[in-house]
Amino acid sequence: MNFDYDEDQRALADTVQRFVAKDYGFEKRNAILGSNAGWSREVWQGLADLGVLALNIDDEHGGLGYGPVETGLVMRAFGAGLLLEPYLASAVIAPALIRRCLPAKRNSRHAEPASAEFCFEWLPRIAAGESIVVLAHTDARGETVTETKGRLSGRKAVVAHGACADLLLVSARLADSSIGLFAVAPDASGVTLRDYPTLDGQHAADIVLTDVAAVKLGAGETATKAIDAALDIGLAALCAEAVGIMEATVAATTEYLKTRQQFGQPIGRFQALQHRMADMLMHQEQARSMSYLAALHCTDENQTARQRALSAAKVTVGQACRFVAQNAVQLHGGMGMTEELIVSHWFKRLTTIEMLFGDTDYHLQRFTALSQPVARAA
Amino acid sequence: MDLNFSPEESAFREEVRQFVKDKLPSHIRDKVMNGESLTRDDHVLWQKTLHVRGWGGPGWPKEFGGPGWTPTESYIFDEECAKGCAPRLISFGLKMIAPVLMAFGSPAQQQRFLPKIMSAEEWWCQGYSEPGAGSDLASVKTRAVREGDYYIVNGQKTWTTLGQHADWIFCLVRTDPEVKAQRGISFLLIDMKTPGVSVRPIITLDGAHEVNEVWLEDVKVPIENLIGEENKGWTYAKFLLGHERTNIAGIGIAKRELARLKRIAEAEGKLDEPLFAARLAQVEIDLMALEITNLRVLSAEHAKKAPGPEASLLKIKGTEIQQNIAELMMQAAGPYALPYKQPDVGPDYATHLGTGYCNLRKLSIFGGSNEIQKNIISQMILGL
Numbered sequence: 001m002n003f004d005y006d007e008d009q010r011a012l013a014d015t016v017q018r019f020v021a022k023d024y025g026f027e028k029r030n031a032i033l034g035s036n037a038g039w040s041r042e043v044w045q046g047l048a049d050l051g052v053l054a055l056n057i058d059d060e061h062g063g064l065g066y067g068p069v070e071t072g073l074v075m076r077a078f079g080a081g082l083l084l085e086p087y088l089a090s091a092v093i094a095p096a097l098i099r100r101c102l103p104a105k106r107n108s109r110h111a112e113p114a115s116a117e118f119c120f121e122w123l124p125r126i127a128a129g130e131s132i133v134v135l136a137h138t139d140a141r142g143e144t145v146t147e148t149k150g151r152l153s154g155r156k157a158v159v160a161h162g163a164c165a166d167l168l169l170v171s172a173r174l175a176d177s178s179i180g181l182f183a184v185a186p187d188a189s190g191v192t193l194r195d196y197p198t199l200d201g202q203h204a205a206d207i208v209l210t211d212v213a214a215v216k217l218g219a220g221e222t223a224t225k226a227i228d229a230a231l232d233i234g235l236a237a238l239c240a241e242a243v244g245i246m247e248a249t250v251a252a253t254t255e256y257l258k259t260r261q262q263f264g265q266p267i268g269r270f271q272a273l274q275h276r277m278a279d280m281l282m283h284q285e286q287a288r289s290m291s292y293l294a295a296l297h298c299t300d301e302n303q304t305a306r307q308r309a310l311s312a313a314k315v316t317v318g319q320a321c322r323f324v325a326q327n328a329v330q331l332h333g334g335m336g337m338t339e340e341l342i343v344s345h346w347f348k349r350l351t352t353i354e355m356l357f358g359d360t361d362y363h364l365q366r367f368t369a370l371s372q373p374v375a376r377a378a
Numbered sequence: 379m380d381l382n383f384s385p386e387e388s389a390f391r392e393e394v395r396q397f398v399k400d401k402l403p404s405h406i407r408d409k410v411m412n413g414e415s416l417t418r419d420d421h422v423l424w425q426k427t428l429h430v431r432g433w434g435g436p437g438w439p440k441e442f443g444g445p446g447w448t449p450t451e452s453y454i455f456d457e458e459c460a461k462g463c464a465p466r467l468i469s470f471g472l473k474m475i476a477p478v479l480m481a482f483g484s485p486a487q488q489q490r491f492l493p494k495i496m497s498a499e500e501w502w503c504q505g506y507s508e509p510g511a512g513s514d515l516a517s518v519k520t521r522a523v524r525e526g527d528y529y530i531v532n533g534q535k536t537w538t539t540l541g542q543h544a545d546w547i548f549c550l551v552r553t554d555p556e557v558k559a560q561r562g563i564s565f566l567l568i569d570m571k572t573p574g575v576s577v578r579p580i581i582t583l584d585g586a587h588e589v590n591e592v593w594l595e596d597v598k599v600p601i602e603n604l605i606g607e608e609n610k611g612w613t614y615a616k617f618l619l620g621h622e623r624t625n626i627a628g629i630g631i632a633k634r635e636l637a638r639l640k641r642i643a644e645a646e647g648k649l650d651e652p653l654f655a656a657r658l659a660q661v662e663i664d665l666m667a668l669e670i671t672n673l674r675v676l677s678a679e680h681a682k683k684a685p686g687p688e689a690s691l692l693k694i695k696g697t698e699i700q701q702n703i704a705e706l707m708m709q710a711a712g713p714y715a716l717p718y719k720q721p722d723v724g725p726d727y728a729t730h731l732g733t734g735y736c737n738l739r740k741l742s743i744f745g746g747s748n749e750i751q752k753n754i755i756s757q758m759i760l761g762l
Contacts, residue, residue, distance in 0.1 A: 001383050001450065003677045009379075069379045254759050266762055274756035281755060282691050289670035296381050312663040368659040372649065 003292065005073065012066075013073040015050055020081035026342050032084050038203040039085045039164060047085065048129025056095045056233075062124030063095070068233060068295040072240035076291075079244025082345055084202055086132055086161035092237045094133035095126055097169055097230035101181055101218035115217065118183070122167065134165035136184075136207055137227060145209060147172040147180055150216065152209045153190075160356075162186075162205030163195035170209070171227060174219060181223040182214035189213070200352040201345065228303065235310050235357045236298035239291040239317045242353045246284045246320060249328045249346045253280065256332055273331060280324050287320035308370040311363040318353070318360035325350035381673070383450070391454045398462030401427050410463040411638070413730040415586060418501070418543040424465045425498035434496035435472060442480055442492050449679045453625060453672070460630025468540065471495040471502035474618055475548045478565070482606040482614050491546075491567070505535040505549035505568070505592060506615070513750050515550070516559040516612060520594060522551035522566060524601070529553075529566060531574075531597040537744070541577050541590040544570050549594075550615055553608050565611035567603040568594070582740070584733035585719065619746065626689055626745075627672045627696030632665050635703045642727050643710045654710070661702045668695045687758040690751035697741035697748065708735040 005013065023046060032040045047053050052074055057063025071092055078087060102115045125131035136156040139145055145154030152172050162168070168184040186193060190212035195205045218226055257268030257277060267273055294313035300306035325347040329336035336343050354360060383391070406420050428434050437452040438444020447455065460466070467473070476495055479488050494500040511518045520533025531551055541547065547568050554562030568575065574597040580589045605614055639658065640649075648654045675688045708715040708731045714724030715731040742748040756762075 001387070001673060001677060002380055003674050004681075005379060257760060258762065268756075268760045268762045271753070274760065274762075275749070275752045277760065278687075278690075278752035278755035281687065281759060282695065285671055285688070285691060286664075286667040286695070289674060290667050292379065292674075293381070293666070293670055296379065312666050315660070315663050316667045364656050364659055364663075367663060368652075368655045371659060371662065 005069075009070055009073060012052075012070055013077060016052060016074050016077040017080075019046065019050060020077055020083075024081040024083065029082060029084065029345075033201045037164065038197055038201065039161075043083075044085055044129050044132075047087070047091075048127075052087075053091045053129050054127035056092055057123050057127045058099070061119055062127045068236050068298050071233075071237050072291060072295040075237045075240040076244035076247075079241040079246075079349075080248040082201075082245070082342070082349055086134065086164055088234060088237055088241070089134045089161045090126060090132045090165075093135050093230050093234040094169060095123060096233045097135055097181070097226055098123060098133070098217075100226035100229050101222060118215075118217065131166040132161070132164050133167045133169060134159065134161050135169045135171075135227075135230065136162060137171045137231070140206065145170060145172040147174050147182065147214070147216075150214060151190075152182060152184065152212045152214045154209055156207040156209070158198070158204045159207055160202065160204050162207055163193055163203055168207070169217070170207075170214065171223070172214075178220045179223050179227070180219040181217045181227065183217055184209070184212055184214045198352060200349040202352075225303075228307075229299075231357060232298045232306060232310050235314060236291070236294035238353060238357055239287070239294045239313050242317050242321050242350065243284070243288045243291045245346050245350055245353075246287060246324045249324055249343065249350070250277075250280050250284050252343060252346075253277065253328045253331050256335075260333075267331075276327050276331060280327050283320035283323045287317045290316040304370055308367060311358075311367040311370065314358060314363040315360050315367060318363065321350040321354040322360075381670070383454070387450060387454060390451055391458055394455050394458040395462060397431065397433075398459055398464050401431075402462060402464050406465060407463040410465060411634075412727065413638075413734045415588075416465050418540075421465050421468055421543075422498045422501075425468070429497050434498075435476065435492075436467070437473065438476065438496075439480070442476075442488065443496055449676050453629075453676055456625040457630035457633070460628070461634050463634065466631070468501065470504050470539070470544075470548075471500070474504060475502050475546075475567075478548070478605060478614050478618050481617060482565075484602075486602070487567075487605070500545040501540075501543050503538050503541040503544035503547050503570075503592075505538060505547045507537045508534060509536055513747055515615070516563065518550045518552055518563060520549065520551045521555070522553050522564060522599070524553070527601050529599045529601060529604070531566065531568065531594045531599055533594050535592040535594070536580070536589075538577070538590045538592045539588055539744075541570075541592055542579065542587065544577075546570060547575075547592060548605075550611055553611075557609075560612040562609055563611035563615070564608050565605040565614045566599055567605065568597060568599050572597050572599070574598075582737065584736040586733070586737060588737075627668055627692035628700060629665070629669050629672055629696070632668075632696065632699050632703065635700065635707075636662060636665060638727075639703050639707045639710065642707055642731075645725070645727065646710050646712065648710045654706075657702075657706060661699060661706065664695065664702075665699050668692070668699060671695070687755040690746075690754045693745060694742075694748045694751050700741055701738050704731075704735045704738045707731050 051064060054063040055066045055070055058065045098119060102119050122131060122133060126133055136159040138157050140155040140157040143155035145152055145156060152170060165186055168186055170182045170184045172180050172182055174180045190210040192208040193205050195203060198204050257273060258266050260267050290313040294310055297306055297309040328343050329347050332343050335341055338344060409416055433445055435444035436455050440446035472495060476492060479491055506515060508518050508520060522529040522531045547570055549566045549568055550563050551566050552562050553564040574595040576593045578591045579587045580591060581587055643649050643658060672692060711728040711731045714728040717723040721729045
């Protein structure tokens with residue numbers, strides 16, 4: 001048992017932390033935030049040059065073949081800098097999904113040749129930063145995306161970074177009511193895409209599909225399992241991002257309490273605020289513990305054990321997100337309410353994270369459901 | 379990054395588990411499992427059993443007769459003993475005065491006292507709190523005045539846990555009333571049989587006799603029972619408070635009680651109630667997180683990293699979790715948690731749930747109240 005990172009991992013963390021500190025300062029981020037696209041291709045290329053876009057892609061497909069622990073380190077560093085680029089969507093979730101839907105080896109006996117080609121076509125491009133691939137999974141209420149004879153219709157809601165995708169991976173209900181996963185070109189005929197910023201400054205899109213041509217990547221259990229697995233890997237990465245933001249937020253709030261003077265003394269002398277600070281730190285530490293658990297369990301084969309651990313992690317992290325975000329703004333007083341301080345931006349991303357990949361209530365319920373047989377047996 | 383225990387550690391866990399299963403008398407196990415209070419004999423019997431096995435001083439280094447375990451092994455030992463429903467070790471001797479003796483005691487004191495702690499021949503209690511010195515411990519007023527080869531001690535200690543069983547008490551006493559509070563304190567070991575020592579029970583809200591007042595009236599204490607130097611007692615007291623980090627969270631006890639909660643909830647059909655099930659899930663998740671936080675602290679201890687605010691975090695979260703579990707158990711049992719000391723009314727498992735809930739309110743008060751722990755945390759991060 002150890003909680004240390006090896007030399008390789010520390011070097012990776014250093015690299016990304018330096019990148020965030022040097023090339024992703026608050027002003028630079030604000031400029032990107034104010035741009036139409038809401039993300040920077042230059043930054044994306046910079047990340048490709050660092051190699052971090054290749055992290056989750058195996059070497060066979062032009063990647064580095066790292067895992068969730070390294071991804072967590074990178075996400076934690078990005079968290080502090082509030083990266084606006086589609087790292088989680090394209091460099092973490094999409095590769096996990098493609099690899100799980102499609103055969104590993106080009107000449108594998110069980111492989112459908114067209115599918116293997118798909119891996120070799122897209123994974124190296126993701127790794128090199130040439131293409132952005134995004135999963136569009138959540139249906140708009142009452143507008144489920146369905147497949148008929150290889151063509152998709154319906155509407156996907158709030159697809160993270162949908163508008164910057166060069167390829168969309170779209171889940172759809174098949175005629176036999178199982179789930180299929182399809183590749184859709186965003187510029188295909190019948191795709192209407194509405195791009196907008198979300199609360200946290202990142203971009204998302206609603207995507208309306210009207211009889212759109214699509215390539216089937218997987219169906220039935222293969223597709224559902226692949227989507228679940230990719231989302232679980234994404235959830236673990238999201239937890240790490242949240243921890244990075246909380247660490248930055250707690251540190252900044254600590255500093256503010258030491259320097260802000262009222263009643264002739266630093267406000268950190270007041271016990272009401274001290275105890276709030278202690279509570280924030282405890283939330284942060286419990287969330288950090290659970291982000292480790294999430295990273296180490298997000299690739300478990302046993303789905304029940306895996307999702308139970310991930311739900312527990314998301315509950316802890318989600319509650320910590322809310323508590324740390326709200327109290328950081330509270331302890332910064334009026335200044336916490338302004339756009340001028342990064343604290344309010346951390347607040348908005350933490351608020352968003354709590355709601356992504358299932359909110360606290362959803363995961364508390366899922367944990368309960370997954371625990372029931374265990375509880376009965378105890 | 380690896381959350382798994384080593385094969386050696388897992389084998390050790392298995393060994394402890396088997397030992398507890400084989401050697402713990404069933405009447406003691408049943409009492410612990412059902413939250414009943416234990417007698418002095420129960421505690422002594424278990425301590426002697428451990429001592430025979432060479433585990434009488436868990437956490438002690440080899441040079442003092444301990445097994446020389448790593449912090450992780452001590453943690454595993456505590457967890458398995460708790461899960462196997464063994465009595466909680468009487469920490470006042472084993473985990474409080476013993477480390478102080480090892481660090482600051484004279485060789486004569488070490489030889490005199492340590493072996494009998496391990497063999498359960500002598501029972502220790504703690505003389506820290508006073509009526510006017512609770513959270514503000516440095517304001518202790520019990521006075522020790524040097525007269526020849528003795529200190530003459532006068533004062534009153536309180537909240538003395540299991541003092542009714544004790545042979546010895548370690549006390550913070552004031553030897554210099556003229557200087558700043560922390561500077562004039564000394565650390566004395568007092569034989570409870572000395573004339574002038576009297577113990578009076580305090581009955582707590584659950585009707586139990588766990589804590590006591592200890593009155594000291596012209597008690598003659600030989601000067602060789604002073605630990606370290608006169609007026610340096612506060613240093614030793616602080617060392618003691620910061621010493622125990624590996625088991626402060628009580629993970630093993632919480633796991634055992636969570637399993638008990640699930641059995642009761644199952645029997646009462648509460649698992650199908652969404653609100654109850656959500657509260658149960660919440661406490662289980664909190665415990666999962668705390669277990670990993672505890673393992674992180676252990677891991678840092680192995681690496682000899684300087685302690686931060688984590689001992690306080692473990693204390694706060696660990697006690698909150700145990701209190702939550704006790705609260706949920708009482709609620710799960712419903713009305714039959716209410717009959718007071720009536721073992722023949724309602725289901726067996728319900729008998730001690732009301733009083734158990736009441737009793738565990740102590741957890742967030744003792745050992746440095748949870749508010750004091752938050753002061754410590756903010757002191758460490760803010761330094762104001």
